[in-house]
Amino acid sequence: MPMQERFLVDVNLSTVPLFKTRCLVIGSGIAGLSAALAAAARGQVILAAKSDFMESNTAYAQGGVAAALGDDDEVDLHIEDTLKAGGGLCDPAAVRLLAVEGRKRCLELIDLGVEFDRVDGKISFTREGAHSRRRVIHADGDATGRAISRTLLQAVRNHPNILGLENQFAIDLLHENGNCRGALFLDTRYGRYTRVEAGVTVMASGGLGQIFRETTNPAVATADGYAMCFRAGAELCDMEFIQFHPTTLYLAGAPRFLISEAVRGEGGFLINRAGERFMKRYSEAAELSPRDVVSQSIFKELAATGDTCVYLDVSRLDPELVARRFPTILSVCADYGVNLPRDPIPVRPAAHYMMGGVVTDMNAATRVRNLYAAGEVAFTGVHGANRLASNSLLEGLVFGHRAGKAEPGADAGFGPAALRKRLPAHGTRLDIDDITRSLKSLTWRNLGAYRNAAALSETIEKLKAWSSYVLAEEFHMRPGFEAQNMLTTARLMVESALRRNESRGAHQRTDFPETSAAWARHNLISLNDPE
Ligand code: SIN
Numbered sequence: 001m002p003m004q005e006r007f008l009v010d011v012n013l014s015t016v017p018l019f020k021t022r023c024l025v026i027g028s029g030i031a032g033l034s035a036a037l038a039a040a041a042r043g044q045v046i047l048a049a050k051s052d053f054m055e056s057n058t059a060y061a062q063g064g065v066a067a068a069l070g071d072d073d074e075v076d077l078h079i080e081d082t083l084k085a086g087g088g089l090c091d092p093a094a095v096r097l098l099a100v101e102g103r104k105r106c107l108e109l110i111d112l113g114v115e116f117d118r119v120d121g122k123i124s125f126t127r128e129g130a131h132s133r134r135r136v137i138h139a140d141g142d143a144t145g146r147a148i149s150r151t152l153l154q155a156v157r158n159h160p161n162i163l164g165l166e167n168q169f170a171i172d173l174l175h176e177n178g179n180c181r182g183a184l185f186l187d188t189r190y191g192r193y194t195r196v197e198a199g200v201t202v203m204a205s206g207g208l209g210q211i212f213r214e215t216t217n218p219a220v221a222t223a224d225g226y227a228m229c230f231r232a233g234a235e236l237c238d239m240e241f242i243q244f245h246p247t248t249l250y251l252a253g254a255p256r257f258l259i260s261e262a263v264r265g266e267g268g269f270l271i272n273r274a275g276e277r278f279m280k281r282y283s284e285a286a287e288l289s290p291r292d293v294v295s296q297s298i299f300k301e302l303a304a305t306g307d308t309c310v311y312l313d314v315s316r317l318d319p320e321l322v323a324r325r326f327p328t329i330l331s332v333c334a335d336y337g338v339n340l341p342r343d344p345i346p347v348r349p350a351a352h353y354m355m356g357g358v359v360t361d362m363n364a365a366t367r368v369r370n371l372y373a374a375g376e377v378a379f380t381g382v383h384g385a386n387r388l389a390s391n392s393l394l395e396g397l398v399f400g401h402r403a404g405k406a407e408p409g410a411d412a413g414f415g416p417a418a419l420r421k422r423l424p425a426h427g428t429r430l431d432i433d434d435i436t437r438s439l440k441s442l443t444w445r446n447l448g449a450y451r452n453a454a455a456l457s458e459t460i461e462k463l464k465a466w467s468s469y470v471l472a473e474e475f476h477m478r479p480g481f482e483a484q485n486m487l488t489t490a491r492l493m494v495e496s497a498l499r500r501n502e503s504r505g506a507h508q509r510t511d512f513p514e515t516s517a518a519w520a521r522h523n524l525i526s527l528n529d530p531e
Contacts, residue, residue: 007172007231008481009184009193009474016184016195021046021163022408024182024198026170026225029056030145030393031375031400032204033152034105038404039200040161046196048168048185050478051220053153054146057206057376058393060218061145062260062328063128064138065397066390067106068099070125073133075099082391085130085290086384087505088520089238094381097362098391098398105397106137114151115139126325127265128389130290134265136390142260142326145393168194169478170224173201173232173371179411180232180371188478199408200370203229203358204400207376208242210436211486211493212351213444216245216258222482223489225377229358230488234366235526237379238356239489240497240507243387244449245352246270246294249345250309254336256350259312259329261389264288266325268314270298271344273307292386292506295349299449302348311344349449353392355383355506356496359524364403370412372403385505432479435470436486439463443490447497452511456498463491496523 022043025036036047049056068078078099083090110116116137117124125134139147156162168185174197175181182197205225209217230236247259247270264270264287272278279286282297289297298310314322322341323330330340338345357379364372364380375396382395442462446455467487475481500523502516503509 008484009171009476011184011193013184013195016193019046019194019196021196021198023200023202023404023406024048024196025202025204025404026183027056027204027206027375027377028053028153029058029204029206029375029396030148030152031396031403032202033149033156034397034400035202035204035374035404036156036162037152037159038401039202039406040159042405043161045162046165046198047156047162048165048170048196050167050169050188050224052166053164054149055218055220056149057217057221058145058396059149060216060258061393062142062258063262063390064126064136064144065106065393066128066131066135066388067103067137067394068133068135069103069106069123069137070133070135073135075103077132078135081130081132082382082388083384085386085388087386087515089384089504089522091381094362098382098395101398102394105394105401109148109151109397112151112155114148117141126262127288128261129264129288129294130285130388136262136265138262140327141324142262142328148393169481170205170228171481173228175232175368175371178233179369181412186476186478186481191476199412200372200406202364202403202406203371203373203377204375204396204403205377207354208486208489209351211439211443211490212242213440214248214256214348214350216248216256216350216352222486224482224485225373226357226492227485227488229366229368229371229373229377230492230527232368232371233527234368234371234373235359235524236357236492237359237522237524238385238496239354239493239525240500240523241355241383241385241505242351242447242493243291243353243355243506244295244349246291246298246349247312247345247347248350249332249336250348251336251338251346257332259345259347260326261291263312263314263326263329266321267317268312271311271313272301272305273311278310290386291389296449296508298349309346309348312347313344314341315344317341353387355385355387360399362402363406364399365406369409372406374399374403385507430470430473430480432483435466435483438466439483439486439490447490447494449506450508450510451497452509453498456494459494460491460498463487463494467491492525496525499523
């Protein structure tokens with residue numbers, strides 16, 4: 001997909017205020033915070049986020065962190081479950097590293113002060129889909145991500161080597177000749193540009209759920225890191241694999257609020273409007289099948305019944321358990337008149353997590369020198385075609401930490417990194433809300449759980465047409481940049497989905513319903529790929 005390499009703005013960098021640091025971390029989710037803390041042991045760090053530091057996908061994570069810490073558990077079982085869920089595309093070495101180092105990093109979180117829930121003094125484990133053991137540790141019931149973010153953020157704020165900059169939207173990486181030297185930011189409160197030059201840059205900017213009409217992701221998840229790294233020459237991989245979480249609250253006017261998989265792990269089950277427990281018809285493991293299987297089964301059930309949602313029935317659960325384990329879910333449901341455990345929760349799948357991303361090695365290095373990536377934006381090979389539940393916070397912890405240990409290369413430093421001139425702006429009057437709304441509808445229709453060549457090709461043509469004027473615009477404001485990043489990343493996803501002529505994991509092609517041995521491989525995409 002030959003797309004032009006250029007930056008989103010044309011500024012004279014010499015006029016832009018400059019910060020210099022050994023390490024720049026972009027993003028304040030679990031990967032960014034872990035990277036910042038690891039890097040701070042080695043020198044100065046700037047941690048920048050586009051909103052406030054608590055606003056990230058991590059802070060909304062409910063279920064928990066998967067780690068083989070239980071008496072009946074073993075690292076090898078965690079590895080086996082991860083590989084099985086990943087549909088043949090996980091990198092076994094990366095998965096081993098995840099499971100082994102993940103345990104260590106979780107114990108460090110406890111030392112740092114994260115209070116994982118306990119029963120009789122012992123850490124309590126919950127079950128989620130496709131785990132062979134109760135393996136998922138959690139905090140504050142269903143507010144695990146918030147508890148972890150709070151503790152890591154406190155450590156970051158207390159660290160003398162870390163300068164935190166909130167409300168800094170990263171527009172583009174500063175790079176030259178395949179070498180990254182930091183990033184250009186827009187201070188979204190004052191509308192001013194800032195330049196951060198760094199020996200090492202860690203992209204930990206999170207996910208892209210906002211590309212879709214229905215998503216569990218917060219408003220900040222607008223694909224910025226994928227698009228920035230792509231423009232800087234990094235390789236991306238397996239961008240067709242977007243995970244749909246099976247159960248998000250589905251009520252007119254309510255947010256697409258996640259109803260944690262742990263609710264099913266604790267005994268909740270899915271019923272259709274007639275009250276029938278339908279999952280058994282689709283999969284032996286029923287509600288605790290891998291996430292791709294549950295989401296696809298719900299879509300099939302909806303198609304068969306003509307309904308718009310199914311229901312999560314928790315009426316058999318002990319009310320005390322529901323209140324203790326799921327206080328946030330209980331309270332949000334109550335806000336919309338759904339009283340748990342009595343009432344069934346109306347749910348349907350929504351875009352949740354990108355398994356693909358910016359290709360990194362085991363040390364989180366991308367192919368752009370001195371540029372590292374960690375967390376959802378990165379592709380480490382641990383998730384394959386379908387991520388095992390609660391492996392994402394773990395991945396952020398493990399690879400964020402590794403990224404933070406990176407040493408600047410010989411050619412790192414504060415040189416004349418440049419922004420290449422972009423095309424002159426068209427000066428078109430653009431309704432950015434309309435662009436993002438149109439994009440979300442298009443992707444939901446054509447890049448959802450089921451795809452086919454005709455719909456994907458139509459989507460590419462539309463994205464090309466919209467990009468021809470939207471990417472030519474110079475916005476100088478966050479929503480415009482976000483729309484550009486989402487358009488670019490959506491195009492990467494659709495091109496990748498069109499290439500993969502098979503069905504596997506989260507990528508289901510109605511025109512290629514079988515899994516193909518020829519496609520037991522990764523799907524790379526980068527600038528200047530032949531069309
Ligand atoms: C959940 O609580 O269901 C989400 C956990 C995850 O995405 O792994």
